[in-house]
Amino acid sequence: MFIIVMPSATVENYLKCILMLSMECKGAEVPMGLIANSLGVTPGTATSMMKNLQREKWLTYKSRKGVTLTASGKKLGMRMIRRHRLLETFLVETLGLDWSEIHDEAEELEHSISEKVLERLDVFLGNPQHDPHGHPIPTKGGVIRKLPQKTLLDSLLGKKMKIESILDQGSDFLKFAQKKGLMPGKMITIIKRDKMADTIELQLEKKSKFSLGFKSAEKILVSG
Amino acid sequence: MFIIVMPSATVENYLKCILMLSMECKGAEVPMGLIANSLGVTPGTATSMMKNLQREKWLTYKSRKGVTLTASGKKLGMRMIRRHRLLETFLVETLGLDWSEIHDEAEELEHSISEKVLERLDVFLGNPQHDPHGHPIPTKGGVIRKLPQKTLLDSLLGKKMKIESILDQGSDFLKFAQKKGLMPGKMITIIKRDKMADTIELQLEKKSKFSLGFKSAEKILVSG
DNA sequence: GTCATAATTTTGATTAATCAAAGTAATGCC
DNA sequence: GGCATTACTTTGATTAATCAAAATTATGAC
Numbered sequence: 001m002f003i004i005v006m007p008s009a010t011v012e013n014y015l016k017c018i019l020m021l022s023m024e025c026k027g028a029e030v031p032m033g034l035i036a037n038s039l040g041v042t043p044g045t046a047t048s049m050m051k052n053l054q055r056e057k058w059l060t061y062k063s064r065k066g067v068t069l070t071a072s073g074k075k076l077g078m079r080m081i082r083r084h085r086l087l088e089t090f091l092v093e094t095l096g097l098d099w100s101e102i103h104d105e106a107e108e109l110e111h112s113i114s115e116k117v118l119e120r121l122d123v124f125l126g127n128p129q130h131d132p133h134g135h136p137i138p139t140k141g142g143v144i145r146k147l148p149q150k151t152l153l154d155s156l157l158g159k160k161m162k163i164e165s166i167l168d169q170g171s172d173f174l175k176f177a178q179k180k181g182l183m184p185g186k187m188i189t190i191i192k193r194d195k196m197a198d199t200i201e202l203q204l205e206k207k208s209k210f211s212l213g214f215k216s217a218e219k220i221l222v223s224g
Numbered sequence: 225m226f227i228i229v230m231p232s233a234t235v236e237n238y239l240k241c242i243l244m245l246s247m248e249c250k251g252a253e254v255p256m257g258l259i260a261n262s263l264g265v266t267p268g269t270a271t272s273m274m275k276n277l278q279r280e281k282w283l284t285y286k287s288r289k290g291v292t293l294t295a296s297g298k299k300l301g302m303r304m305i306r307r308h309r310l311l312e313t314f315l316v317e318t319l320g321l322d323w324s325e326i327h328d329e330a331e332e333l334e335h336s337i338s339e340k341v342l343e344r345l346d347v348f349l350g351n352p353q354h355d356p357h358g359h360p361i362p363t364k365g366g367v368i369r370k371l372p373q374k375t376l377l378d379s380l381l382g383k384k385m386k387i388e389s390i391l392d393q394g395s396d397f398l399k400f401a402q403k404k405g406l407m408p409g410k411m412i413t414i415i416k417r418d419k420m421a422d423t424i425e426l427q428l429e430k431k432s433k434f435s436l437g438f439k440s441a442e443k444i445l446v447s448g
Numbered sequence: 449g450t451c452a453t454a455a456t457t458t459t460g461a462t463t464a465a466t467c468a469a470a471g472t473a474a475t476g477c478c
Numbered sequence: 479g480g481c482a483t484t485a486c487t488t489t490g491a492t493t494a495a496t497c498a499a500a501a502t503t504a505t506g507a508c
Contacts, residue, residue, distance in 0.1 A: 010465065032486060045466055047487055052464085064473065064486060095344040108336040117329055120319040234495065256456060269496055271457055276494085288456060288503065 007058075009111035012080050013039065014049060015058055018069060019077030024162075024187060029066030078142035083110040083118055085131035085138075090121055092132040099132060134159075152188070152212070152220040153200070160189050161222035168219040180210060182220060231282075233335035236304050237263065238273060239282055242293060243301030248386075248411060253290030302366035307334040307342055309355035309362075314345055316356040323356060358383070376436070376444040377424070381414050385446035392443040404434060406444060 007015075017038055021030045036046035054061040058073035069077060087106040091097040097105065113121075119140065122128075129145060130136055138144045155161055163186045166177050177183065181204050191209055192201040199211040231239075241262055245254045260270035278285040282297035293301060311330040315321040321329065337345075343364065346352075353369060354360055362368045379385050387410045390401050401407065405428050415433060416425040423435045 008464075033484090036486095041465090042467055043486060044468080044488075049465080091341065095341060095348060097341070097344065101340070105338055105341055108338070109333070109341075112332040112336045114329055114332070116325070117315065117319060117321070117333075120321065124319060232494075257454090260456095265495090266497060267456060268458075268498080273495080 007076060010049075011053065011056075011058070012076065012111055014053060015069065015073050015077040016080035016084070018059065018067060019074060019081065022069065027066075029062060029068055031066040035067070075142050078138045078144070080110055081144075082138040082140070082142070083113060085135055086118060086122055086125070086128070087113065088131045088133070089125055089128050089137070093125060093128075102132065146223070149221045149223045151218045152190070152202075152222050153214055153217040155190060155222055157190050157193060160187050162187055163220060163222055165221045166219060167221060173216070173219065177220075180204070188222065231300060234273075235277065235280075235282070236300065236335055238277060239293070239297050239301040240304035240308070242283065242291060243298060243305065246293065251290075253286060253292055255290040259291070299366050302362045302368070304334055305368075306362040306364070306366070307337060309359060310342060310346055310349070310352070311337065312355045312357070313349055313352050313361070317349060317352075326356065370447070373445045373447045375442045376412070376414070376426075376446050377438055377441040379414060379446055381417060384411050384413050386411055387444060387446055389445045390443060391445065397440070397443065401444075404428070412446065 014035070018030050018035060021034050021038065025034065032043060032046050032050070035050075036043045039046070041049075050059070050061040050067055053059050053067075053073075057070055058076065059067045059069045061067045084106045087109050088102045091102040091105055092099065122140075128137060136145050149165075151167075152161070163182060166174060166182065168174070182188075187205055189203045190200050191203050194200070198214050200214070200217050201209055201211050203209050238259070242254050242259060245258050245262065249258070256267060256270050256274070259274075260267045263270070265273075274283070274285040274291050277283050277291075277297070281294055282300065283291045283293045285291045308330045311333050312326045315326040315329055316323065346364075352361060360369050373389075375391075376385070387406060390398060390406065392398070406412075411429055413427045414424055415427050418424070422438050424438070424441050425433055425435050427433050
């Protein structure tokens, strides 16, 4: 006889959080600090939880290094992202809730909605590809449809984008880009676009703002 | 500064369960045994939980007697019944789930859906009065709309009904009714209706089946 | 009324998730 | 390269919810 133990809401939250961090911040391992921080728990709590999660094969944990999700960990994390984004879509599209309120609501519901109800909801909503914030909804199989890439020049103001690649392979521009931190994987936001001055003002993650000419901005592919 | 402590899902379950038991089975107190039984916990667990619930003013507990809900206990219990029934309605009406599957789904969701989302759902569904099983949905204020009363003769086959009152006040019939257990508050189900024999076959709670003539059946008012 | 049986309460333990605070390791600045 | 700062781990305690099993109290049949 098998007993299927459902992961607790807490486990689901940790895995979703770790998956999202691992997608945003490059590097093999996700460090403890980020995890504790984004879940709002003390570092000690995060450490001890990681040991449990490792014991249950959701991830591997290297002391003072960080964690890496296993295949099943990624799968569960993706499932949670799917749930969250489908629920957000439902709350906005069907019930007319406000953009600003839906995150917390979905955060609660995502742990108690069953697979069956979720798939019905997906059909009811017409298999949406994106949630109300524009984030892609992973498929049932756990695949995130790749977002179309655009150049930084064509992107929306104020939207957090992910740098996908640098088109100019000349070492000068690459060196410049690296120095500024303009590297694939980093998140970037356009603060201002000044047509007269032929510049866009950028904010790279937590770093200070800086500007780029239109010509250079066209060399940077982003998504998101 | 106030901190509003949300009752846990466990507390919500206990109170909903106790409220339902108190409506089905009359008597001032709901006995421990029933509670432990319907929640599937050991008697000891129920006892210790009742002490906590009493400390938090959800009910009053008399040792070896049972418990009675306070006003706030009733209110929370009603709120849970409302949630449950509205969710069941949504699952059937909107998502097309099967009658048989919805109970467990709703049982989970009722603890994580917010007041706001619930009221939106209510509007979306057109303020339904009954869930798919025909049970009345309490109002937002926690009032259960009284079900119309019918005579036992006019009631549906196989539906569990609550005995509301006995019309014939003659002591003979009352004595007979009492002996059979046909008393207000008891739950009764019509097993069979036999027009030729002029009888209906009844099942009273856990007792054995018995029959009643059409004429007598008309003297018993039921609801539900 | 007296026991056997049933109902309830007590007691002692367990598990998951958390925190505070103390201890240890790594990073990085001059 | 040494020491301050930051990051992480350990330890010991707490809380809610639960069980098993022992102890107690009611109930009911005779």
